[in-house]
Amino acid sequence: MTFKKVLSFFLTGATALSMTTAALAADDTPIMLPADVASQDWYAPAVRYVMEYDLMDVGHPENGAPVFEPSRTVSRQEVADAIYRAARCLSTKFAGEPSLEGISKMADYADVGQSYPSAMAFCYNHGIMTGSDKKLNPGAAITRQEFAAVLQRTMKLFAENGLAEIVPGDGMAVYEFSDSRSIQNWAISSVSFCIKNHLMQGDNRNAFNPLGNVNRAQVAKALSNIAAAAKK
Template sequence: MKNITRILSAALALCLLAALCLPARADGTQDCGAKLLAITFDDGPGKYTGALLDGLAERGVHATFFVNGVNASGWPETLKRIVNEGHQLANHTYNHKNLNTCSAQTVAYEISAVQALITAAGGDENAYIRAPYGNANKTVKSVVTAPLIYWSVDPEDWKYRNAETVRSNIEAGVFDGAIILVHDIYKTSVDGALAAIDDLLAEGYEFVTVQDLLLRRGVTPEAATVYYSAKNNGINLPADAVGEQAFDESRIEMHWGYAAMKTCLDYGWMTLTDTGEWKPNAFVARAEFAADLARFAGIHTLYPLEGAARFSDVDLTAEDAPYLAWAADSGIVAGYDDGTFRPEKTLTREQMAVMLARYYARSGVTTQGSLDFADAAKISGWAVDGVSVCVGLGLVQGDPRGRFLPQSRLTRAQIASILVRMAG
């Protein structure tokens, strides 16, 4: 049902977005401008998978895990963690056999045995499949009832066992829409993959699950069909159109953040999107948060624009320009060394904390709390004091595992909750 629901949601999103006039390219196609990658991990879980999940969480990255039954059966809690942290759990057969040499009955067992483990962990009821060695003949395809996911980037991490080689091989092969193959049973693979992710994030790539990669590129996954990649062929949907960020707004009152968002909308601290939607699960950009904070502070759109002019990439005719000018004049935002503000760049938790600390510093509030987070060492040096202030004021807290997740992104609903806390 989960797969079916997400596919139907994506199909509906395609129709709605056409009507809502997404930014269009010259040829009339719809393109949100995102560069997408799906990184996948095979043969686990194993003793390095926990560290990998920690690293992905710190970076706000989602991945797809193609698990083997012989390994997965011994790591049930890790399987649940994969699902609970927003990753895609997928099927790599039970014994990692060459399915081309197996009978239909054996193929069915190899797949169904792993599917049972995935279902027990809360994963998709008809999980995507990756046949070992990429071997899937007619017999295999006659049995499978889910899409077959192959790859377009293979760093041969199983062969080299060297983190730097894995890193460079991944980066040498990637392209927009690529599916990357790595194995989380090797420490060198985990280290190399995380290093490559850091570099590729800096280049503007966004990491998504295979399922979301296909859906955001307008591909309706079909059973027994092989997919190697999902290039941008004209449909390039934003994150909040599919997957975890999508939400049926006819049920908005059922969303956990509804009360906080309604309060913020009623007081004018937040606004609906340009298309008149709540988008509670949409990630917040830097400019959007600055505008929310400015409206919370009572700043009007007539505020002088000079402060925003210091940023080379801020459109002074944009609706948020007066709010950015106020934030700059107030010392709440400073921009980057190259003179840009990067208004559309997604806000991270540590960036938000610094902006809030500067906001309160204007009133002489510098209360600091103890950074007892399990990942406190991951907080950037420039953000430590800001996070401490937000902890002291009770504005932020850790996740169920006691982590702050400084590089994770924030949704509109989460920002609304913080503004309500600020209002007391």
């Protein structure tokens, strides 16, 4: 998948019009789902989307078929990587390499994985993921209410750059969930924002599960929802 086709999905105007038919045709290979994702799975379209635009990596076990690991819990740095890739696909405004100066001063900077410094720096520099107690906690799992805050900050960044239209959350949307009392006060506005903007939703038991860890299927779905909210 070339960067040109990525832009063709998100952008309008001269950039998209400059693409040739031959370039599009060369990239129109159907995206096959990994071995561990069935076409009827609720997250299958989202997995196909993130694979098409190279927003998340697919595993390639030795002597085995490619796998997505949809139920695997993601780390904070993996979420940062997905957000970073989505931003760069959304606009050339984010094409520049982010400065590492800010995160390099964090106490656990050395714990950032080899593939993730730029992604962590992007999210840190834009106030999307700033850590706590002078730590980035790159390898820690991220809860659903924390993920909601990340998505809210991401969408606000996109909106400020004229790349997305958002609906403000009023805090009331959270009370539709059976476990609304489990959502911490600091996360209420973020969860409400994500519900209002169709970025996240509850489970089939009408619970949001705010303290549950986010898995790869949920990240893929959120990224596809971001694309739906972006201006095209």
